[in-house]
Amino acid sequence: MTENPFVPEFGVPLKVEPMRVRRTYSGGMGIDHWHNEAGRFGLERPEEWLASVTPAINPGFAKEEGEGLSRVEWQGKSLVLKDLLTQFPQEMLGDEHCKNLGGELGILAKMIDSAERLSIQVHPDKEFSRKYFHSDYGKTECWYILQTREVQEQEPYLLMGFRPGVTRERWQHCYETQDIRGMIDCMHKVTPKAGEVWLIDGGFPHAIGPGCCLIELQEPTDYTLRTEKTRSDGSLLPEQLIHQGAGEEGLMECFHYDTLEEEQLRRLHCLEPECRACRDGSVWKKLVGVPYTQCFSMVSVQVKERVDLPSNGGFQVAVVxxxxxxxxxxxxxxxxxxxxxxxxxxxxxxxxxCSNGKEPFEVLLCYPPHSMPVPPQED
Structure with a gap:
């Protein structure tokens, strides 16, 4: 087949411009330090969306055109990533990906840094999303913990999973009476450690506590349903941010009411990476993917000298x-x-x-559904 001379080669990575996003909670200091730009955004933009084609849903905030939509540097220009995918789907995404998902990216990667506890929340599974949002994507996600810190003498923590004895009736009563302490008591409280990977399936109750800096990989939606009607400062949340238009009955339906002992929680949701050591001392780790989830995959490559990675025919999002x-x-x-x-x-x-050899060099590679990470090639 003759190559179309007007189709670009796409032989190099496309650098993604920073996209800081507003949320209902405060944070972002860890992201600023990560960029060596301490204090640039204050605490008003606690998330950075990485290679995103998903618009942010932010009712109650002043409208910002294009919030959540990443731009890339290409041929000396700043272009919206989504536009490039539309114009060059096979070149950007791969033939097999386009057969499975068309021109959709299929994933959303973020960096999150919390200065306070996030609202107690849940994300939809695919079935709920189809019913209420007419979307083929839910919002299953995973967290790769980068670092934690104390915030105002409070240790970092994660809330997740219903404890034994919790029922829908009890949970609904806590919601209707806005018994926040009661909601917290319904969930496990765990202390995260750097390097851990936590899988948060659709329907799973959770809240990131203060002092957590992490990379999140998820399905490409911004559907978050909350059981708290106010922010930490006491101001009311817009109704859209509570149930996303599904109504209060839909909000309660979104939760899966399975209960877990703490040992079960860790076994099922704190994932064990698949590791492969290279001859030069580099380490390739598959952090998440099949068999834990088919929604996405993520690999950590800790490079000592050089790691050669074969193409699997699709795209990747790389995070340094x-x-x-x-x-x-x-x-x-x-x-x-x-x-x-x-x-x-x-x-x-x-x-x-390739590492410059002066300091630890780690790159995360994020993959969409139907795209299996391929381990390093070694002669």
Missing amino acids: VKGEGRILSRGGDTVLRQGEHFFLPARMGDFSL
Whole structure:
């Protein structure tokens, strides 16, 4: 087949511009430090969305055009990523991906930093989303804990999963009476550690506590249903942010009322990575994916010298967690620095990650559904 001369090669990573997003909670200090830009955004933008084609749902805030939609640097221009996917779906996403999902990205990656506890919440599973939101995507997500810290002498924590004895009737009573203490007592409280990976399925109750800095990979929606009607400052949340239009009965229906002992919680939701050591001392870790979920996959590559990674025919989102190095691809060399993130087009093909050798160098690779991570190649 003759190549279309007007279709770009896409042989190098596309650098994604920072996209800070407003939420109902405060935070972001950890993200600022990650970028070595302490205090740039204050506490009003606690999330950075990475290679996103998902608009942020922010009723109650002043409208910001394009909030949540990432832009990439391409041929000296700043372009909306979603527009590039529409214009060049096969080149950007891959032939097999387009057969399965069309021109949709299929994932959303974020960095989250909390200065306070988030609202007690739940996300829909696919069935609920189809019924109430006419969407094929729910909002199953996973958290890769980067670091934690004390906030105003309060230890970091996560709330998740119903404890034994909790029923829908009890949970609904807590909601109707706005018994926040009662809601908290219904859930497990766990202390997160750097390097842990937690899977939060649709329907699973949860809330990130203060002092948590993490990478979140999720299905590509912004559907969050909340059982708290007020923010931490006492101001009322818009009704849309409580039940997303599903109504209060729908809100209660969204939860899965399975209960767990703490041992079960850790066994089922704190994931054990699949590790592969390379000869040079580098480590490839599959953090999440099949068999835990079919919604997405995420790999951590801790590079000692060089890791050669074969293409699986699809795209990846690369996040530089720490350190500095390079990515070598058929289009040339690209410098990678901590805090930067890139869209790796399907047509880029095989690539290598190389450390500068001066400090630990870790890159996260995020994959959509139907796209299996391929371990490193070694001669």
